[in-house]
Amino acid sequence: MTATPSAHTVAHTVFDRTAATYDAARAKLIPPYDRFYTTAVALIPFEPTAAIRALDLGAGTGLLSAFVRERFPNAHLHLVDLVETMLDRARRRLGGENIEYTASDYGTEPIQGQWHAIVSALSIHHLTDESKQNLFRRIHAALLPGGVFINAEQVAVSVPGHALRCGPETSVTSPLRCCFERSNPSSKRWECGNPAGISKRSGKGGKPALWLSMLSTLRHFHRSIPSRSRRTSSRLRLAYTSWMQVIKIVALCIIAGCVYGILHDQVTARVCLEYFTVFHPDIFHTQSPTLLALGWGILATWWVGLLLGVLLAVAARAGSRVKLTASQLLRPLIKLLSIMASLSLAAGIIGYFLQGLGMEYYATAIPKQIRHTFYADLWAHTTSYLSGLIGGITLCIIVWRNRSRQY
DSSP states (O other), rough: OOOOOHHHHHHHHHHHHSGHHHHHHHHHHHHTTHHHHHHHHHTTOTTTTOOEEEEEEEEEETHHHHHHHOOTTTOOOEEEOHHHHHHHHHHHHHSSSTTTEEETTTTTTTOOOEEEEEEEEEEEESSSSSHHHHHHHHHHHHHEEEEEEEEEEEOOOTTOOOOEEEEESSOSSSOOOOEEESTTTTTOEEEOOOOOOOOBEEEEEGOOOOOOTTTTTTTTEEEOOOOOOHHHHHHHHHHHHHHHHHHHHHHHHHHHHHHHHHHHHHHHHOTHHHHTTTSSSSOOOOHHHHHHHHHHHHTTTTTHHHHHHHHHHHHHOOOEEEEEEEEHHHHHHHHHHHHHHHHHHHHHHHHHHHHOOOOOGTTSSGGGGGGHHHHHHHHHHHHHHHHHHHHHHHHHHHHHHHHHHHO
């Protein structure tokens, strides 16, 4: 007789097999994809700069955690999921900086540590009612004073006499916004953002009503309707955080461009000073290679960084998918600048030995005895601009395509 596989085994098998297509499925199953996750994250009642500790239960490929980190870039995140394959994709999405990953069954195993926020999305519904109650008790005990538990689910709703408002509009399937708040270490008082004050029962037409009384085992349970001002404040905070990331990306590109230009020119100014004093207009009125490299390094590259920053910000943050932060783009930028520097060096060496090759026109004002060094500088600078142009456009395309594939 063949043993019937347990629910635990079935869930592990299903999610292990579907890890590669999980993100794409979420985008199809949740039409208000971006609003679903941002609504949940907006309920975390801490300043965006706070170094909170956040635990993501049933983290999957890291979708919800990506939104948490976007709003709280200084947060310490811990992702827990049953399936290691899912966590592997989360590692590729989020990296390892200030993030931990644990493959375990949060439905049965203890919750380690204390947390400012414990979050979950589209996962806890897999548990039985008894397992949910046990989990909620463990979550309550693991929250720091003032901490919150946020469970984001999408459910079908039909409530006679009520208009369910979970977002800008009312819909049959809307993101469930529910937040349980622990006000002090000894209290068992929880607060829940219940848009309609609905309990578990069948709605009109036999459709399931919205169930928010998930902590029925706790006697002190308070329901309140989130005020319009609180919702507006959350949207403003999210908009502020999002635009700050755009500004950071643009600023990062400008700074990176200027640093590269200064270092690049510190070398080329010492190879051929006349490249700056003769070939360029005399706007700095100095013969110092250090000062010339500093001035031209900034003047000739800040606008390149600005253009790249604007394009990269669009590629990293436009659309409804999970947005990338400036810190996530730092490593790709460093790789781009490293490639540019390598190509520039190679081009400078080629220009030094080959000289001219159709560029003699530019060297008419340069003494013949130093033209080989001038050509080295000319080739190096020209290659830097061309490789920066091609590499910058390529980086933007890669960032956009990776978001399309992974988010």
